[in-house]
Structures are given as structure tokens and as C-alpha cells.
Amino acid sequence: MSGLEKMLSPKATAVVGVSTSNPFSPGNVIFRKLCFENGIPTFPINPKGGTVEGQKVYKSILEAPDDIDLAVISVPSKYVPGILEQCGSKKIPSAIVVSGGFSEIGPAGAGLQKEIIDVAKKHKITMVGPNCIGVFVPDKLDTFFLPSERVARPLRGNVAIISQSGGWLVERLEEFASRDLGIAAAISIGNSAQTNVTDFIKHFGKDKNVRVILAYIEGFGPNEGREFVEACAEVAPRKPVIVLKGGDSEAGHRATQSHTSALAGNSVIAAAAFKQYGIIQAVDEDETMAYAKVFSFNPRLMKGSRVGVMTVSGGHGVIASDEASFYGLEFPSFSNEDQEAMREVMTPAYRGIASFRNPIDLTGSAADVDYEQVLRIMLGLDYIDSALLLLLPYAPGISLQIGARVANVTKQFNKCVVAYVPYLDKYEVILRGFELNGIPVGDTIEEAVQMLNGIRVRSKFLQQIGKL
């Protein structure tokens, strides 16, 4: 097993820096998580000894039992090199350093960071951090020092998230959790003094539980950019790699430097390289979530950019058109013959007020059955590569069954279908009806269009490398 593999499924761990007086200190939060939630034998360390949560505190890691796979270190920065030395003597293969006070604070901390890199290298310790919030694998490993009542933990899923920013990662966790989207792992790499985003791309590339890899990057050190894209190129034919790059503006560069002291590269060059190597670049948090979510569904691909759109509100068709046009997706006009065929299957009472151009506006009078029937015709057209359903459950004729009914129609075609349902508690059951049947749902019209764009971008890449 590699150091990373041991780190992510440790048989025993130590938490260096628990407090015997403050149960809310970062070390104590981590200790309780590992010991009581993850059920991993975990040894608390503090030079003063004593007990924590009824368990013996060891005065140093040297005194703790053997066969520890992971040490989580949360002590003032000046003590970290010494503790890593002890981990080395103890043959502990991996360490997560959550402490801050390294290169992110300037020259003083940079020296200390160099020191811990050297110690880790000398002892062949796989080290994540420093200045990170930790690592989280649902039901398995939680070294986040932020308690669950402050930061939500998503359920188990297939998206692996790697982030250079702890704050950004925390927000994604909240977002995934609030949308019931699962994750396979969440990694805060902090200053990535040693283990960096590329190492995790390689790791998750081979992990069969991971279907989508999502990385937030602010910059690369020397040569790191090239290594990163090459690692992604290796993985991209098998699974989507989504990257959001922060710090592209000039002010962003400055913010980046005071943050993880990473070197923000030229954004245009980076974007071109990302594209060439099959990386799907998101430009903001919304695209990030849209891409991560849609690929977690393992969607069917799009052989072309042509989308058929169905809505019950003309205004939503307009918004979708604008958005799709921005992404280069096309809404081809339906032939007169095809329009007539669609009108034929529509409930007679409402035929007259519906419009069958693309986007199709079934109007607020449409019912489930109209959706089904018209969709069946639309998906059968050879000049349509995918369907976008703008589903406004405000229309009284739309029932809670709509998702399952639509899914039954889509199963008959090898084309991807994405829906939009407003994200409101009262429509939860409608949304679930789609998603449980494999149709990804966007919270906004924009998100649904972005989902299709993500699929199209990936499909193009797979076409280029002859895999579609």
C-alpha cells in the first residue's frame, strides 16, 4: 500500500495536540471524530499527559502503541518539525498537518515549511498540509477540525474533491450535503508542501469508488502545472476531471499569494492546456457543481451539440436559449412535419395554444401525458442529440409522477436527458422522481444547461481520442 492509501484507510491513528482542558480545541474535535465516529483505534498525544474523553493521553508519539498508519498534527508550527521526526522514528507512514504558520505567512514560515518537507522526505512520510483543514472520507475517515454542527458532512457518493482552499472545500461540502449529493472523499491539501493535487488526481484516478474528480486550484509551483495536466490526461479517458482555477484576476493573484503562496499561472495558457488534456474547466462555483453533479450520474453522451427543449413557460425557453447560445449548444428548429406530429399527440384541448418550435412551449395547461408523448417524438428525431426538460411544477397538470414517467420514455433512447426543477421543498418528491430514475436535475435553468454543456465538452474530448 502507498502512503496515501494508508493515510486514507488507517488501521490506527494518533492525534498530536489534544487539549486536556479545552474539549473544543481542533485536536479534540479530530480525536473524537476518528475514535468515536470512524471507530479507528486513535491515540491522543499531549506532553502534559492526563486523559481525554476517558482515554489515556500519551506524552509523546514515541510512547504511543506501534503500528500507527496516520498521525494528525495540530500544534503550533514551531513544534511540527520535531513531531514529524518522532513520527519518522516511529515508522509512521503518513501525516496530516493542519497547523498554520508556514509559507502562507511569508519568509518566516517558509523556512519552517522547508524544514518539514525535508524531515518528511528523510523518513519517507507521506504528508498532507500544512495549513489545511484535513481529509474526509464518508463513514471512514474524518480529520476535519471543524465540528459537524459547524460544517456539514455529505453522504457517501462518487465525487472526489481536492482543494487548495479549505474555505472553498467547506462550502462545497455544505452544498453537496444540502443537495443530497454524495462524495467519495474531500481533501484539503493546504500549502501542499509535499503531497499535492497531482498526487491525489493519480490516486483517485485508480480508485474504483470514484467516478468524478473535482479539483480547486489556485496555482502551481515550478513544473507542477505540467505534471498536473499529464496526470489528468492519464485519467481523463476513464473518468471526468473537473477543475476550477481561482486567482485568475490580478487582484486574485495577490490574494492567492497571501493565501497559499502558490504561483498563479497565466490563465489563458492554463485554460488551453486543460482543454488539450481533456480536463473540464469550470469558470465558477455554479459550473463546478453542475459538472460534478451531472457526471456523478454517469450520463449518456452527446454525439453533437443539438438540444431539443420542452417547457411549460415560454419565458423559460427564452432564458434557456440565451444560456445555451452562450455555451455553443444549438436548438435546431423542428421541421413542420415533426411539429405536426408533436401537435397530434398533444391533448386536443390544449393543442391550439401550444407551440412546437424549439423550445417547445406546451403551456401551463399541459399534463404529464403531454410531456411523455411529445418527448417520445422529440428523442426519436435524428437531428436531436439530447433533451432539456424545463419542468415547472407550477403547472397544475403536472403530477408527482412526472419524473418516473419521463424516465420511462427516455430509457428507450440512447440520448442524454437533463431536467430542470426549481429546488424547493415542495417539489422535492418530483426532483427525486427524476434522479432516482437516473435523470440529473439542475436547480436552475442555467445549471441544467451547464450540465448539458459539461456532457458535450466531455463527449467532444472522447470523440477526439476515438472513444465515442
Next chain:
Amino acid sequence: MSGLEKMLSPKATAVVGVSTSNPFSPGNVIFRKLCFENGIPTFPINPKGGTVEGQKVYKSILEAPDDIDLAVISVPSKYVPGILEQCGSKKIPSAIVVSGGFSEIGPAGAGLQKEIIDVAKKHKITMVGPNCIGVFVPDKLDTFFLPSERVARPLRGNVAIISQSGGWLVERLEEFASRDLGIAAAISIGNSAQTNVTDFIKHFGKDKNVRVILAYIEGFGPNEGREFVEACAEVAPRKPVIVLKGGDSEAGHRATQSHTSALAGNSVIAAAAFKQYGIIQAVDEDETMAYAKVFSFNPRLMKGSRVGVMTVSGGHGVIASDEASFYGLEFPSFSNEDQEAMREVMTPAYRGIASFRNPIDLTGSAADVDYEQVLRIMLGLDYIDSALLLLLPYAPGISLQIGARVANVTKQFNKCVVAYVPYLDKYEVILRGFELNGIPVGDTIEEAVQMLNGIRVRSKFLQQIGKL
């Protein structure tokens, strides 16, 4: 009183097109709302007579009592001209036509639309619609045919919304309601055969209960564009007018035409005209909500574009920098002297790991008091026009009091302050703490930056016309 004034505060109304057999028909939903929720004497009309909800149904509007201020018409389109004639004989000054089947379905409906325009003109009836979902004034008038369990109604507030798309309007209502943002009125103008968006701009421009006007537009008929911007120019010095224009893409144009058959103008020309006349143009739903929300707070203005940013997560500073740069907002560097002054007031234990460049990163160790102290110095700087607080309540040192404490500091300065708090139930009380004390809060970092941009755009306009 003008026709619109009578329409929006009617003493008595009639609903033409109630069903005696289907209590869920649009007419019945409208009847129940007006009669039982708004408490307005309301007369149901159906040629068959009978009773509805225990009330006598009149066979025609001619038989109903006199002094009706508003007729809401929900019958198949072919009957609408005749009913409007009856409204004329009955001297009813205003009508809302929710029926579809007019110009939006093509030439057949266009003739019918011309007909109702002529009848309304002949009898001097102020008419809204056809093909609209109605008009809603909180606690006062609700002619929406979508029941409340399908579409939320926001609380009373100061934002007036006018929309060419019923679907778009419905979504904004859901969004305002879910965010506890109040509205002054919501108007679905449908095909705006007679009364159009300009008429409502003028009306709400004079309404002292309206602080912000928000309009969704897909296009203008001949000359309507010029009249619209001129009406806005009249209103803009007094209150912000925010416009979102749909249908700017080519596909969007086609969708627009099958929707309200409005003529989508050249988007570049429109954007230039909007700017010249002091209209704040939003490019998407997110900007729309950000601008509407921030102006509903009547925020302090920004004399320049310089923003001081405080965060507890470096990554969030980076994201804000990128976003602000896109909008032309500047994050000037703080002088070494000012940085030192900030460091001085910070809790000694955490001084060493905080960064006082702009964005300031107080780190996850910061507490309420650090926010207060550093903010006080920042707002006092003469090269800072506004403050952006990226508040991540994940940081354990931040308490539920933070909003009130920060607001107390900002009261001492004539500079606008906008905060970001992630929109999660568990932080509701923190968010309220800010907003009850007059500090607008964005749900996302982007929204908070967009709020500042809205303020800056309006401030520039007011500077140009010598009002700031």
C-alpha cells in the same frame, strides 16, 4: 384615480369564467383569492349561473352589481372581445385578461388581439394581458390563477416586479419568498396588448411604497423601446430601475417570438441606452436578485470603486478578487502602516497567522472582536469606499452576535457595507443579525460582489447627474 390605480386597489371585482363543476379551474382559484383572502366583494360570472363557494354566479357581467373596478377574465379567447364589450357597457374601468390564444399563437390569435385592443380603447378600459398570469399585491390583490400551494406569495416589501414572462415571474416569487424578501407588487403583463411595462414603470415610479423597480423584458413593439427608456430616465434619479432582458441570443430571439411575439431589439444598442438613461441592467437571474435585494435595503452609496475585504478564509478572498475584478471593482493594497495598525488590534494569539493585505485574511481562528476592531480601522481609511465581509461562520470564534456587532461599527461610517453568509438554516440567525441591522447579505460570494457592483453602478449614475 387612473385605471391602473383602480385595478390595483379595486373596491369590487368580477371574475368572468368560474366553473360550477371544477373548483380548481383558474377562474375559481382567482375568485377564492379575491373574495376570501383579499376580502374584496367579488362577483363570479358563468353563463350557466348556479353557485360557487356558496355565492350566486351571475350569468353575465351585465347582471352583476354595479361599481365594479376590475374584471378578471379567464375564458377561451374567442369569448374575450364580447366580454370586454360588456365590461364597457357596465363602465368597468379595468380588466385583466389571463386567457391565452392571442398573438402568441400566430396570425389567428393576432386578429383577436387587435380586436380586444380596439374594444378596450373604445371603452377606455385599462387592460392587462392577455396571456398573463395576473397581478399580485401582498395582502391586497391576488389575481394569480396558480394556487398558493403551487406558487409561493412573498411578504409585503418594497420591490415592484414587472414581467413579460409569467414563468419567470413565478420563479422570482418563489425566490423572494424563500429568501424572506418582500415585494410591493408582481405584475405579469403577458402580451401587453395595451398596458405595457412602461405604464407600470411610470405607475410604480410614483408609488411611495415602492423603493426598487425590477422589470423582465423580452422585447419591445415599435417605439416602445424609446418610451420605456424615457420613462425609466424620469424615475431613475429617485429610485433604482433594474432590467433583465431575455432573448438576446439568436435562439433566444426565436423563442421570444413564439412566446409573446415581442420584437427582441438589438441587445448592444439596448444595453447602451439602458446605461445612458440610468437603468441598471442585470445579465442574469443572479444579478437580478443581487441588485433587487441590495437596493431594497436603501444602502449607502459608493463614491468610488475601492473595496476593503475581510475574510476568515484565504480561498474566499481569492474568489471575491476574481469576481470583483470582473466588475471593475478594486481592492487597493493597504499601506504597511495601516496593515500594522490592523495587526495591533487583532487578538495577540492569532496576529502572527493573519494576513492584512487586501483581502484581509483573519484566518479561521478569528473571533467577533477581531472582525469589529479591524473593520473599524478599515472603514476609517480614506482610500476605501466600501467594505465586503466574507463571513464564514464555520470559524469557531464567530458567534451568533456577529451581525449586530459589525453593524454597530459600520454605523459610525458613511460607507456601504455588504456581507456574505452562506445561506443555510443553521446560519439563519447570523444572517438576520446583519439584515435586521441594515447590512445586506449575499447568499454567495458572487452575490455579495454583485450587490456592491449594483451600488457602484447606481452611484456613478447619480454622480453623473449631480445627485451624489
